[in-house]
Amino acid sequence: MIKVTDALNRFLFENTPVRGNAVNLSNTFQLALNKQNLPLGLKRALGELMAASAL
Structure with a gap:
């Protein structure tokens, strides 16, 4: 179970x-990057x- 933050x-x-x-957007951000290998700047x-x- 994922804790929504x-x-x-x-x-x-x-x-x-x-x-x-x-x-x-801690959870959403982590889920979006979970299986991505992107450079830090990206x-x-x-x-x-x-x-x-979100705004």
Whole structure:
């Protein structure tokens, strides 16, 4: 059984114009790379693209 740790959390600082999103795709990222032999730079780019698409 896989423990789900993927999450999208929105945050807002009251009385300020600051707000954003925090993305955690640990499980999804690991599953996507599980059987891939990719260079480190490509792994990083894939992770960034996956996080951006979740937003």
